[in-house]
Amino acid sequence: MKPKVAFFSFTSCEGCQLTVLECEDILLDMLGQIEIVRFREASSLKRDDYEIAFIEGSASRPDDVTRMRKIRERANLVVAIGACAVSGGVNFMKNFHYLQRTREHVYGAQADWFPTTQVQPVEAVIKVDHSVYGCPMTKDEFLETVKSLLVGRTPRIPQYPVCVECKMAENVCLFHRGQTCLGPVIRAGCQAFCPGLGAGCDGCRGLAPDHNLASLTNVLGEYGMKPEEVRRKLRLFNGYIEVQP
Numbered sequence: 001m002k003p004k005v006a007f008f009s010f011t012s013c014e015g016c017q018l019t020v021l022e023c024e025d026i027l028l029d030m031l032g033q034i035e036i037v038r039f040r041e042a043s044s045l046k047r048d049d050y051e052i053a054f055i056e057g058s059a060s061r062p063d064d065v066t067r068m069r070k071i072r073e074r075a076n077l078v079v080a081i082g083a084c085a086v087s088g089g090v091n092f093m094k095n096f097h098y099l100q101r102t103r104e105h106v107y108g109a110q111a112d113w114f115p116t117t118q119v120q121p122v123e124a125v126i127k128v129d130h131s132v133y134g135c136p137m138t139k140d141e142f143l144e145t146v147k148s149l150l151v152g153r154t155p156r157i158p159q160y161p162v163c164v165e166c167k168m169a170e171n172v173c174l175f176h177r178g179q180t181c182l183g184p185v186i187r188a189g190c191q192a193f194c195p196g197l198g199a200g201c202d203g204c205r206g207l208a209p210d211h212n213l214a215s216l217t218n219v220l221g222e223y224g225m226k227p228e229e230v231r232r233k234l235r236l237f238n239g240y241i242e243v244q245p
Contacts (some may be wrong), residue, residue: 001050003150006038006050008071010057010064010112011091011119012174015136016082017041017056023139030143033150050077052149058084058091059120072126080122081144083135083204088121092239095119121240130155133187135204135237141189156190161208162201165192174200180223182233204237 007017023030039045045131059065072078081213083089094102095118103111109162122128132145132155141157148155158164162183166173169192175182178237181200187208194201207213225233235242 002033002035003052004037004047004050005034005052005054006043006047006071006075007054008056008067009040010068010081010085010122011060012057012084012089012115013057014041014243016085016132016134016142019136019139019142023143026143030146033185034146050074052079053077054079054081054164055085055122057080058088058122060091060094060117061115062117063115064082065119065120065125068122077129077149078126079132079149081132081142082124082137083133083150083206085122086133087133087206087238088119088240089204089237091119092121092237094237095239119240124240131157133205134190135245138190159209160188161193161211162188162190162192163222164204165190166195168192169196173195174198175219175223175241177225178223179227180220182216184219185213185216202236203234206238206243225237 007020009017017039018041021027036043037045037050053071055068055071055078059068080086084091097130099116099118100111103114103116107114125210130149132141134141145155165188166183171192174195179200181195182203183195183201185207186201186203187205189205217227220230231242
């Protein structure tokens with residue numbers, strides 16, 4: 001029997017789920033191998049007999065924690081998809097500000113109408129079996145993860161930094177152009193998309209396993225960036241990693 005799959009949304013833009021729908025060239029083949037029983041972006045069907053749960057988004061409300069725990073109880077495998085789910089993403093920047101003041105800034109006089117808490121990535125709430133990185137996640141990496149789960153192997157996710165992909169693409173290093181980039185410490189897998197277009201990497205795929213932030217901070221300092229500015233730049237997608245012991 002085909003494994004039953006469900007997609008869940010928490011605090012996010014749902015761009016990663018749209019990436020799934022953009023797999024037009026292989027979507028029908030994929031549906032021949034799995035049965036999707038819950039996917040709000042594509043169907044009104046809502047079943048709870050799933051075996052694999054893909055979760056997009058971070059927990060930012062009290063009931064989000066309860067929902068995630070129920071998903072974990074039902075699913076054999078939980079996969080966090082996208083930066084918001086994996087590391088809190090852009091949402092996590094809220095945690096560096098006074099929460100009540102932030103609520104009042106966003107909602108004004110109705111601030112108390114909307115329950116909110118500090119942002120938590122999925123792994124801070126429940127056990128995560130696999131992660132798909134990026135903002136949004138790439139189609140190729142999502143398909144690699146699905147195929148791997150179907151055959152019972154660990155997905156092949158790059159462990160090296162974006163700089164490796166830049167060299168493979170023969171891109172001119174942005175540092176040689178007087179620009180700055182987080183590529184030396186960020187996990188590859190995006191095919192150096194942003195540097196390839198002349199824009200520095202902002203770190204949406206999270207830190208590479210063997211990153212060296214101290215060396216990057218020194219290099220960026222040579223380009224006039226102060227340590228606090230480096231920290232703020234990393235916080236765009238990696239605030240959760242920063243606050244871990």
